[in-house]
Amino acid sequence: MLKPTTLANPSILLVDDDQILLHVTKRILQHDGYKVTTATNGKEALDKIRNTQFDLVIVDVMMPHINGLEVLSQLKQQQNTRSTPVIVLTGVSHSISEDVLKIGASACFKKPFEADTLREAVRQQLAK
Amino acid sequence: MKLYFADTIFSPIFRRYFFYFDSYPLVIQIAIILTTIAITATIIAYGSILYRRYSGWKRDRRLAKLNPRIDDLITDTVILNEELALGTPPEKIELDLSGFARLKYRDMFVRQALIDRIMHYRKNFVGDLGYLLRQLYIDLDLEKDSVKKLKSPQWNKKVQGLVELTALDMQISDVNILPLTNSKNRELRAEARHAYIKLSKNEPFKFFDIATEPLLMWDQIELFKIITTNKDIVLPNFARWVTYSNNKSIVSFCLKLIIHYNQTEAIPAVIKLLDNRDHYLRADAIQCLGKLKVEEAEDKLVSIYNNQPLNCQIEILKALGRIGSGRHLEFLKSEFIRSQDFDIRKNAARSIIKHGALSQNMLGDLMSVSSEENQLILKHCMNPLIKY
Numbered sequence: 001m002l003k004p005t006t007l008a009n010p011s012i013l014l015v016d017d018d019q020i021l022l023h024v025t026k027r028i029l030q031h032d033g034y035k036v037t038t039a040t041n042g043k044e045a046l047d048k049i050r051n052t053q054f055d056l057v058i059v060d061v062m063m064p065h066i067n068g069l070e071v072l073s074q075l076k077q078q079q080n081t082r083s084t085p086v087i088v089l090t091g092v093s094h095s096i097s098e099d100v101l102k103i104g105a106s107a108c109f110k111k112p113f114e115a116d117t118l119r120e121a122v123r124q125q126l127a128k
Numbered sequence: 129m130k131l132y133f134a135d136t137i138f139s140p141i142f143r144r145y146f147f148y149f150d151s152y153p154l155v156i157q158i159a160i161i162l163t164t165i166a167i168t169a170t171i172i173a174y175g176s177i178l179y180r181r182y183s184g185w186k187r188d189r190r191l192a193k194l195n196p197r198i199d200d201l202i203t204d205t206v207i208l209n210e211e212l213a214l215g216t217p218p219e220k221i222e223l224d225l226s227g228f229a230r231l232k233y234r235d236m237f238v239r240q241a242l243i244d245r246i247m248h249y250r251k252n253f254v255g256d257l258g259y260l261l262r263q264l265y266i267d268l269d270l271e272k273d274s275v276k277k278l279k280s281p282q283w284n285k286k287v288q289g290l291v292e293l294t295a296l297d298m299q300i301s302d303v304n305i306l307p308l309t310n311s312k313n314r315e316l317r318a319e320a321r322h323a324y325i326k327l328s329k330n331e332p333f334k335f336f337d338i339a340t341e342p343l344l345m346w347d348q349i350e351l352f353k354i355i356t357t358n359k360d361i362v363l364p365n366f367a368r369w370v371t372y373s374n375n376k377s378i379v380s381f382c383l384k385l386i387i388h389y390n391q392t393e394a395i396p397a398v399i400k401l402l403d404n405r406d407h408y409l410r411a412d413a414i415q416c417l418g419k420l421k422v423e424e425a426e427d428k429l430v431s432i433y434n435n436q437p438l439n440c441q442i443e444i445l446k447a448l449g450r451i452g453s454g455r456h457l458e459f460l461k462s463e464f465i466r467s468q469d470f471d472i473r474k475n476a477a478r479s480i481i482k483h484g485a486l487s488q489n490m491l492g493d494l495m496s497v498s499s500e501e502n503q504l505i506l507k508h509c510m511n512p513l514i515k516y
Contacts, residue, residue, distance in 0.1 A: 018252070020199065020245070020248050020249065020252075021252050023196075023199050023203070024199070024202075024203055024207055024249065024252075024253075027203045027207065027208065028203075028207060028208065031208050111251075111252055112250075112251060112252050112253055112254040112258070113252075113253070113254065114253070114254055114255035114256070114257070115207065115253055115255075115257050116255070116256070117255075
């Protein structure tokens with residue numbers, strides 16, 4: 001049974017194998033009032049998604065074991081997570097962003113990115 | 129003859145434990161000495177490995193405690209900066225460094241950890257945050273540490289300094305960096321050249337003037353990537369080095385840049401290079417003229433063809449195909465029919481086919497009169513899946 005969340009305190013799952021980026025992005029989002037859960041790889045992320053419903057998922061593409069694209073496609077295949085917006089972060093070229101959007105991501109950002117741009121994208125996705 | 133190894137090499141202390149050493153046969157004496165040396169060397173090696181591992185473990189443990197504190201400080205001071213959130217322009221923000229003072233940031237170890245951390249943050253964040261991270265690096269005087277590394281006698285320290293200054297987008301004076309761009313050490317030379325192109329705002333290619341060491345192929349790939357992805361770079365006319373540089377690798381690299389940036393103003397210098405004595409450079413120049421589709425160079429290329437080595441002849445055939453004016457189709461046809469060399473025939477065929485509609489009739493004729501092998505070559509070259 002998935003644990004539901006309230007939109008008054010939206011919950012975000014943040015997935016990245018870069019511990020520093022994970023820490024900083026978490027702090028930024030927490031500062032903006034979101035409840036942030038972190039995962040350092042795709043497998044851990046999918047386990048957490050199975051147990052809890054998140055209002056938004058932010059996932060990095062390049063990760064060990066299960067990469068961000070696989071996490072995204074699995075989310076979009078499952079009935080209960082299909083509508084969850086997903087923001088993808090990538091360190092690789094821009095060409096990947098089209099593929100990511102085709103799979104069903106709501107937005108794609110190339111690293112390095114501006115923190116405000118990410119904040120704005122999170123706000124927009126949660127407002128939908 | 130009796131040899132007294134113990135007297136000459138070892139002290140009496142050694143002899144105390146080997147009473148009969150002098151009476152042993154020579155082979156045994158040598159064996160004892162070698163065994164002793166081997167055991168001593170092994171103990172020293174293990175000792176140094178253990179010491180290094182212990183130092184590494186201590187360093188990691190210290191970093192594990194320090195890094196979260198640095199992360200929190202950077203996050204509070206820069207990432208979640210209140211003035212920035214209120215819309216104050218980043219250049220007017222004065223960073224509060226009191227937290228860093230508590231971190232004892234004058235300690236060299238802490239300073240290096242801070243540099244590494246700030247660099248990592250800057251790789252992930254641009255815009256105002258990137259500006260503030262750079263400002264933090266300057267305010268903490270970490271820049272001085274990086275500049276100091278450039279003057280270290282160790283090449284790896286110099287590389288480290290260059291990487292830090294480049295990552296934080298700091299200016300490096302020409303006096304410090306230009307000599308490094310011509311260093312005998314390959315890694316240092318490459319890093320200095322990358323840094324120079326990234327950091328020099330007015331003349332990023334100045335080091336081409338003094339470069340005597342070759343630009344290796346891998347360096348060229350790296351530099352090409354940096355140059356072509358850096359939007360703010362001031363592009364000079366690369367004909368300058370094609371004409372005056374004595375460094376063949378620089379000339380060759382400039383020809384590639386001329387092609388990439390389609391620098392038609394460099395064409396006269398490239399045509400002049402056809403008279404160069406080095407046939408590798410001539411081949412590069414011919415390739416450049418072909419890729420730039422310089423029609424006025426066609427006659428010259430055909431006129432020098434017979435005096436060229438094979439690599440240049442192949443490049444001339446390719447260039448005629450790329451230019452594709454049709455004025456030298458008969459020349460290509462005669463090379464295809466006459467030549468005994470497979471590569472010549474293959475490239476002549478490809479170039480004829482590249483002429484498209486202009487060579488349709490000629491291709492029909494060639495298919496009907498050619499030998500079986502030449503027909504196979506033509507069919508192979510006509511396959512659209514095989515790229516030219």
